[in-house]
Amino acid sequence: QVQLVASGGGSVQAGGSLRLSCAASPYISTHICMAWFRQSPGKERENVARIYTSDGSAFYADSVRGRFTISQDNANHTVYLQVTSLKPEDTAVYYCARTPVTSYCPQAKSAFSTWGQGTQVTVSS
Secondary structure: OOOEEEEEEEEEEEEEEEEEEEEEEEOOOOEEEEEEEEEOOOOOOOOEEEEEOOOOEEEEEOOOOOOOOEEEEEOOEEEEEEOOOHHHOOOOEEEEEEEEOOOOOOHHHHHOOOOOOOOEEEEOO
């Protein structure tokens, strides 16, 4: 059974950095899309970064491009989200998720079938 466990959230001041981890068991499959979403109170869950595991192609929301970096470590079965230059508006619960086998990396949350439990990121001004 595929499971995702997210970790690495915390409380930081504006301008700070964190590295979020998404441990996949039993391993990171090929030909899937792994993504990080975030959701803050009263807002829709937003896809902020995603990576196609077969070739490492990465995609970002405009709001985080240049500040967030998604990467995969197949040896450790983990997908990371390095978040830098954090802003108060980045405060949210961050979730990792994966699609079933696919030929592309979709943006819509409905395409993602397996979700981790979420990790809280709080950015103070």
